[in-house]
Amino acid sequence: MSLVGRVGRKRPRARVAMAGLYLILTLGAITTIYPFLLMISTGLKGPTDQNDTRLVPTYLQKDAELLDKYVDDKYAGDKSLIASTRQGGSPAEVEKYDAFLKTLPIDFWEVGFRIAPGQVTSRLTDLYRTWLRSRYENIDALNRAYVEENVAFQTVVPPSEMFARKVWRPTPGRKYEEWRSFKAGLPTTFRIPITERLLFQKWAMGKYQNQFGEVPLDVKGTATRFEELQVPASGPVLDEFRKQEPDRFRSDAGEAKWAAFGGIGPMPVAPHEAAYVAAHASELRNEFAGRNYRYVLDYILINGRAVANTVLFCVLAILTQLTVNPLAAYALSRYPVRQSGAILIFLLATMAFPAEVAMIPAFLLLKDLGLLNTFAALVLPSAASGYMIFLLKGFFDSLPQELFEAGSLDGAKESTMMFRIALPLSRPVLGYLALVAFMGAYGAFIYAFLVAQDQRIWTLMVWIYQLQNNAPKSVMMAALTLAALPTLIVFLLAQRVIMRGIVLPGER
Structure with a gap:
């Protein structure tokens, strides 16, 4: 029945x-939907734009933003390295520069797109792990070959290279040998030539402790920061640098090889990158947009028991709560006692306290019973719910008593009347309570982590909680988005059940 009749609706006040x-x-719907859309959007972003609150990432719309994101990704967020490579170069030399990169010896260029500080994945690691999967049947075969203990391919990281050091020797073994084979096959966009100018800038930053004002005037020249320094032609600073410079780069670094190749002027690094981004804009946008979500899916697959544990926990929670609560509610409804009112008040009182209040007592009780790190510890404390019992009792009270009287006259037992009369008529409410049980079990992570610290029975939410210790904001938003999908799908598919479970008891 409507609160306002048809006639009353026509009044101006109404x-x-x-x-x-x-x-x-x-407005309430907007304030609910906007955070969810922002969470999805942040999952599409990265370290350079994860704090941008616009719903549509700018790199999906603007080519300039895409180029900036690509450059930051290529140089792993190293601002000084990025600034050092912005040294001009003619766009007409781009094709020649691309051919030059293909001929550059493997020890004279570094690999770009490594994992940036504070990040957990990169374009290089994804490509490297895919390459390893094509060579090894499983992770055990790779571990035997590399003498490592990787949990899965998703945990294998490329070996580091430190060509800028005076003395550096790679760790001997099959891993580095195969890494060189992988590196040799990388496209030119991954190749960052090692230049003497860059080596000098890095050395100067260390020598003068990033204090540009300490750099001698004859070394500064017209430079205003370390990234603009040029290698001096002579002097004590150059002599000191030469002592620390790797021998192979002393007269044969990137600049010398570029000149020998026939290059004119500085290497056109920036024009080469701009041309690549322009030619592969759609591919790069798709790669950036899906990177965080792919990483989260890989993370879930690594911890594959999390999905199975979550499904089992949710199923057990639903079954136990739909068994215990209807039995208790039916008993209170069919066999009222003098203390029924006090019992209902007690049940309602349990709703006045947050669930966190009972966590420590429940933990201590489960510890005394020896049930910690078991599914029983997850399921049993939530088997009985004061809210569910109260709701079901009210619904059972509203059922026509004539049905039960007819059942008694026909000789039906109480259990028969419960399972053949009361519960079938209560399906809307039971469906609603099943959804409540599912959402409670699926979203639990503090309690689940408290009573089950064994990783073998961690649920999905506990693993996502652990992910935030290492993952940046954008990856966490992607993880939370994927974690929210099951609840969202269940809610959309069960809207009718939810509404019937809420409205039907009131109508009766």
Whole structure:
């Protein structure tokens, strides 16, 4: 029955009130939807734009933003390295520079797209792990070959190279040998030539402790920061640098090889990158947009028991709560006692306290019973719910008593009347309570982590909680988005059940 009749709705006051009500509901919907959309959007971003609150990432719309994101990704967020490579170069030399990179010896260029500080994945690691999967049947075969203990291919990282050091020797073994084979096959966009100018800038930063004002004037020249320094032609600073410079780069670094190749002027690094981004804009946008979500899916696959544990936990929670609570509610409804009112007040009182209040007592009790690190510890404390018992009792009370009287006359037992009369008529409410049980079990992570610290029975939410210790904001938003999908799908598919479970008891 409507609160306002058809005639009353035509009055100006009623129309204004209804318009205000719809406005409030619309604003409420927006405030609910916007954070979720922002969470999805942040999952599409990376270290350079994860704090941007715009719903549509700018790199999906603007080519300039895409280029900046690509450059930051290539140089792993190293601002000094990025600035050092922005030294000009003619766009007409791009094709020649691309051919030059293909001929550059493997020890004279570094690999780009490594994992940036604070990040957990990169374009290089994804490509490297895919390459390893094509060579090894499983992770055990790779571990035997590399003498490592990787849990999965997703945990294998490329070996580091430190060509800028005076003396550096790679760790001998099959891993580095195969890494060189992989490195040799990388496209030119991954190749960052090692230049004497860059080596000098890095050395100067260390020598003068990033204090540009300490650099001698004859070394500064017209430079205003370390990234603009040029290698001096002579002097004590150059002599000191030569002592620390790797021998192979002393007269044969990137600049010398570029000149010998026939290059004119500085290497056109920036024009080469701009040309690549322009030619592969769609591919790069897709790669950036899906990177965090792919990493989270790989993370879930590594911890594959998390999905199975979560499904089992949810199923057990639903079954136990739909067994214990209807039995208790039916008993209170069919066999009222003098203390029924006090019992209902006690049940309602349990709803006045947050669940966190009972966590420590439940933990101590489960510890005394020896049930920690078991599914029983996850399921049993939530088997009985004061809210569910109260709701079901009210629904059972509203059922026509004539049905039970007819059942008694036909000789039906109480259990028969419960399972053949009461529960079938209560399916809308039971469906609603099953959804409540599912959402409670699926979203639990503090309690699940407290009573089950054994990783073998960790649920999905506990693993995602652990992920935040290492993952940046953008990856966490991607993880939370994927974690929210099951609840969202269940809610969308079960809207009718939810509404019937809420409305039907009131109508009766």
